[in-house]
Amino acid sequence: MYHDLYQEILMDHYKNPRNKKNLDYLSDQETHENSLCGDSVKIEIDYDKKTGMVKSVFFDGRGCAVFTSATSIMTEVFENKPVEEIRKKIVEFISWLRGEGNEPDLYGFEEIKAFEGLIQYPVRIKCATLSWHALEKELGKL
Amino acid sequence: MKIIEKTQLSTNVRMDFPILQRKLVRNNDEIPLIYLDNAATTQKPQVVINRIAHFYTYQNANVHRAVHQLGEEATADYENARRLVQKFIGAAFPEEIVFTRGTTEALNMTAHVLGQFVKAGDTILISAMEHHSNLVPWQILAEKNKASLRFIPFDENGELILDDLFNNWDDSIKILSVTHGSNVFGTINPITEITRKAHEHGCIVVVDGAQSAPHLKIDVQEIGCDFYAVSGHKMCAPTGIGFLYGKKEWLEKLPPYQSGGEMIKSVWLESSIYNDIPYRFEAGTPNICGAIALGEAIQYLSKIGMAKIHEYERNLTNYALEKMQGIKGLKIYGNARNRSSVISFEMENIHPHDIAQILDHQGIAIRAGHHCAQPVMRQLKLSSLARVSFYFYNQFEEIDYLVKQLYKLREFFN
Ligand SMILES: Cc1ncc(COP(=O)(O)O)c(C=O)c1O
Numbered sequence: 001m002y003h004d005l006y007q008e009i010l011m012d013h014y015k016n017p018r019n020k021k022n023l024d025y026l027s028d029q030e031t032h033e034n035s036l037c038g039d040s041v042k043i044e045i046d047y048d049k050k051t052g053m054v055k056s057v058f059f060d061g062r063g064c065a066v067f068t069s070a071t072s073i074m075t076e077v078f079e080n081k082p083v084e085e086i087r088k089k090i091v092e093f094i095s096w097l098r099g100e101g102n103e104p105d106l107y108g109f110e111e112i113k114a115f116e117g118l119i120q121y122p123v124r125i126k127c128a129t130l131s132w133h134a135l136e137k138e139l140g141k142l
Numbered sequence: 143m144k145i146i147e148k149t150q151l152s153t154n155v156r157m158d159f160p161i162l163q164r165k166l167v168r169n170n171d172e173i174p175l176i177y178l179d180n181a182a183t184t185q186k187p188q189v190v191i192n193r194i195a196h197f198y199t200y201q202n203a204n205v206h207r208a209v210h211q212l213g214e215e216a217t218a219d220y221e222n223a224r225r226l227v228q229k230f231i232g233a234a235f236p237e238e239i240v241f242t243r244g245t246t247e248a249l250n251m252t253a254h255v256l257g258q259f260v261k262a263g264d265t266i267l268i269s270a271m272e273h274h275s276n277l278v279p280w281q282i283l284a285e286k287n288k289a290s291l292r293f294i295p296f297d298e299n300g301e302l303i304l305d306d307l308f309n310n311w312d313d314s315i316k317i318l319s320v321t322h323g324s325n326v327f328g329t330i331n332p333i334t335e336i337t338r339k340a341h342e343h344g345c346i347v348v349v350d351g352a353q354s355a356p357h358l359k360i361d362v363q364e365i366g367c368d369f370y371a372v373s374g375h376k377m378c379a380p381t382g383i384g385f386l387y388g389k390k391e392w393l394e395k396l397p398p399y400q401s402g403g404e405m406i407k408s409v410w411l412e413s414s415i416y417n418d419i420p421y422r423f424e425a426g427t428p429n430i431c432g433a434i435a436l437g438e439a440i441q442y443l444s445k446i447g448m449a450k451i452h453e454y455e456r457n458l459t460n461y462a463l464e465k466m467q468g469i470k471g472l473k474i475y476g477n478a479r480n481r482s483s484v485i486s487f488e489m490e491n492i493h494p495h496d497i498a499q500i501l502d503h504q505g506i507a508i509r510a511g512h513h514c515a516q517p518v519m520r521q522l523k524l525s526s527l528a529r530v531s532f533y534f535y536n537q538f539e540e541i542d543y544l545v546k547q548l549y550k551l552r553e554f555f556n
Contacts, residue, residue: 006500006554037495038512038525064493127495 009114010069017068019075023060032134034126039063041071041131043138052083057135064127070115071131077106083139090136097125148461148538151454155446155535158187162535166505173505176540181325181353181484181531182509183375186439190378193438197431205430206404206421220430223437224420227385230440231370232361235390240423241433244384245352246275248371249319251386251423252348253279255396256317259346262288265314267345269294269302269331270521271324274514276350280319294320296521300327300476308339317346322370323353326515326527327476328459328484330354337366346392352376356533357455357482359448362387374432378439383432386423393419400425451534455483458532458541465545471552475527483532486513489548492555494528500554504547 023042033040041061047054057075061067078086092104093112099119106112118124156162162185165172177185197219203212205220221236228236242248260266266280270293284291292315295303302320318340322333337347348369351360355370356377362370370387374380388396398405398416405425406414416422443451462485466472471490489497494510501508509529512519519525530544 006496011555036511038516038519039493040525064495066495067493121499124495124499 006065007114009111010065013069013072013111014065017059017072019056019058019072021058021060023058026060030138032130032137034063034067034130036123036126037064039067039127039130041067041134043131043134045135045138045142047083047142049142054078054081054083054086054139056080059131061131063130066115066118066124066127067130070128073109073111074131074135077109077112078135081107083142087136087139090132093132094129097128147457149454149457151446151450151534156537158189158442159185159535160188160191161185168503168505176506176543178530178532178536178540178544179507179509180533180536181376181529183381184356184378184533185535186380187378187442189442190380190435190439193435194380194431197434202431204427216430219434219437220428223433226437226440230360230444231355231372231387232363233387234363237419238387238390238393240386240388240393240420241428242371242384242386243382243429244373244375245273245350245371246373248369248384248386249275249348249350250279251399252319252369252371252388253283254399255423256346256348257283257287258397260284260287260289260316263314264289264316265292265312266290267292267294267307267315267318267320269296269320271296271300271302271326271329271515271518272319272321273325273350273352274516275352276319276321277517280317289316290314296327296329299478300324300329301478302329302331302336304332304336311339311343313343315340315343315345317348319348319350321350321353322355323351323357323482323484324476324478325353325484326486326513326518326529327478328481328486328531329476329478330358330480330482332480333367334365341366353482353484356443357448358452368392374436374439378442379436380432383429383436385436388419390419393423396422398422398425402426404428446534454534455532458536458538459483459485461538462530462532462541462544465541466548469545469548469552471556472548475522484529485531486527486529488524488527489552489555492551494526496555497528497548497551500551501544501547504543506544506547 023044026042031040031042041059044058046056057078059071095101096103115128118128164175166175201215203216205217224236224239227239266284268280297303323330340347347367349367351370351372355372368389373384402425405417405422407417408415473488475486498508498510511526
């Protein structure tokens with residue numbers, strides 16, 4: 001095995017990303033970019049206004065294995081979750097990777113442990129959190 | 143199939159670089175460092191490191207203003223470094239060498255001081271393969287002076303397309319600034335020919351020498367260009383030092399870049415008389431030790447010989463190109479006839495960042511990203527590329543190891 005960072009889970013999400021679909025209809029203004037590498041992502045939220053629940057999250061974008069797997073896992077974690085909770089979990093996830101907080105409880109999704117190895121690579125944390133920041137911004141527009 | 147001879151430069155050059163003996167720890171094992179990011183910056187030989195220590199241990203003083211012994215010595219060594227640079231690039235006079243922080247500062251300085259020669263409606267011509275540092279300063283000048291910026295295009299081999307430019311020269315072009323060596327494609331541009339053509343039309347020629355001066359014998363008089371910018375850190379010297387070569391007749395008629403001490407001859411409260419060249423362009427206390435260390439690096443490189451360095455690197459690069467071309471799904475960007483030791487590539491289904499990170503895990507340092515050339519990336523419809531770049535201390539065995547790891551990487555991702 002190569003590296004903790006490239007465990008099977010990540011490779012699985014990289015090769016078969018979940019909830020990925022063509023979002024060409026979204027404009028450039030709705031594209032979130034990592035200025036370091038030029039990778040970008042678009043996010044679509046299926047939201048139930050009445051209940052305040054996010055039913056599903058979809059993404060479109062091409063990037064490295066860390067970016068793709070972190071995005072794919074994120075869309076799974078937040079299926080059928082209340083908006084306010086998602087916001088809190090996003091903040092927790094990002095501060096954990098920055099080494100500023102404990103590992104968050106993401107509804108028991110063990111996959112996120114795979115990102116632990118990232119904490120020693122500050123540059124790559126941006127790859128893992130790009131979509132999480134993007135989702136946070138998109139939630140703000142709901 | 144071509145057979146590339148594994149030539150030897152000189153067996154002991156690696157021993158001159160203490161960092162190349164460094165081991166990295168991976169999974170509790172020690173593995174060798176394989177440094178293949180030389181286009182970003184090169185490593186420093188012991189003689190240069192010692193020269194820096196010597197300066198601060200025994201010689202430190204300011205230049206050009208002290209009458210004491212230390213000041214005299216520092217000034218003499220600083221000016222000697224200028225003469226070493228002059229000889230290294232074949233300049234006619236030492237005062238044609240202005241010390242700067244590096245290429246970026248040299249190009250910013252050039253764009254700034256040439257401002258008066260660009261009028262509304264004029265054209266500044268650069269190429270579409272420039273590093274941001276030879277693009278943004280000209281964008282700013284063009285905007286300020288209401289001039290337009292035009293670009294020499296490049297073809298699928300990463301070579302400049304010059305026929306159209308040469309055959310239909312546009313007399314509104316007042317400045318042409320182009321890179322000698324591309325930091326993405328490794329292309330060595332035909333800078334002498336470009337200069338000759340531009341001069342036929344009275345156009346000023348500026349050359350970005352960041353990727354060429356470390357690898358080739360440069361003769362600015364043979365090239366004929368008006369300005370030539372270089373970074374020391376890409377040629378064995380420390381960071382924070384580089385130089386701008388400017389033809390004497392140009393420098394003499396140009397205004398200062400920054401102002402303060404050193405750049406003036408005499409100061410009254412209302413006005414000042416600018417100093418002679420090159421001091422007019424060296425406002426404030428310069429990077430004295432950096433310049434002296436650059437001089438030491440130049441002596442080190444000259445002792446090996448720039449022609450030998452170039453020839454060895456060419457063999458090394460051809461060897462790497464041949465081996466890398468054999469890897470399925472690996473695509474090399476840049477196939478110029480005349481090239482330097484830079485190889486940019488991508489691999490099917492593997493993001494450049496993943497390539498760089500996994501190679502790092504094997505002790506191999508390469509670069510991944512847009513290489514400060516985002517317009518180039520856009521034309522190639524890529525967001526980033528992986529890049530290996532060699533210097534004369536790299537070895538054929540290191541390339542064998544790199545290639546082996548690239549094969550493993552492909553297997554892992556496919
Ligand atoms: C072609 C080219 N021009 C200019 C530069 C800028 O050099 P520096 O950052 O040393 O000023 C570089 C450095 O990467 C380069 O490759």
